[in-house]
Amino acid sequence: MVEQITKGIRISVTSHFEGTFYKEQQINFAFGYxxxxxxxxxxxxxxxxxxxxxxxxxNIMEIVDGKGVIGQQPILQPGELHTYSSGCLLSAPFGAMRGYYTMTNFTTGNTFKVRIPTFKLHSPFALN
Incomplete structure (x- = not known):
């Protein structure tokens, strides 16, 4: 697990390998997090x-931007948690993800970025 705290918001991430499959005659490596x-x-x-x-x-990078997470824009009161699962496909058996969430503070009305720490994606057979 990797963790990062930004402006009082803790992000914790775990990832796992889900398998391989062929799509349009190309192998894909599926990962969940x-x-x-x-x-x-x-x-x-x-x-x-x-x-x-x-x-x-x-060395292929994909940028993904969008509203919310898995169709939600959760509101978190002090002390609350929001957990979700998602996934991605890679063209190689290992890689990494990183990013940020844009959030708004209801007390100040300000928006701010919360860093998502870099986490590794790796298939078990690709490790030494």
Whole structure:
């Protein structure tokens, strides 16, 4: 597990290999990840959007931007958690992801970025 705290928001990430499959005559490596967002600040906040940088071992980077996470823009009161699972496909058996969430603080009205720490994606057979 990797963790990062930004402005009182803790992001915890675990990842796992889900398998391989062929799509359009190309092998794909499927990975899943679980993210917990914990509001350790004294303020109510809302997750507005996400930004991902997905890099595989072949040096191919994919940028993904979008509203919320898995169709939700959760509001977190102080001490609350939001956990979700998602996944990605790589063209190589290992890579990494990193990014940030854009959130708003309901007390101040300000938006701010919360860093998602870099986490590795790797298939068991690709490790020494």
């Amino acid at each position: 679980n993210i917990t967002i914990e509001n350790q600040s004294p303020h109510s906040v809302q997750l507005l959007s996400r930004h991902w940088e997905i890099l595989d071992a072949l």
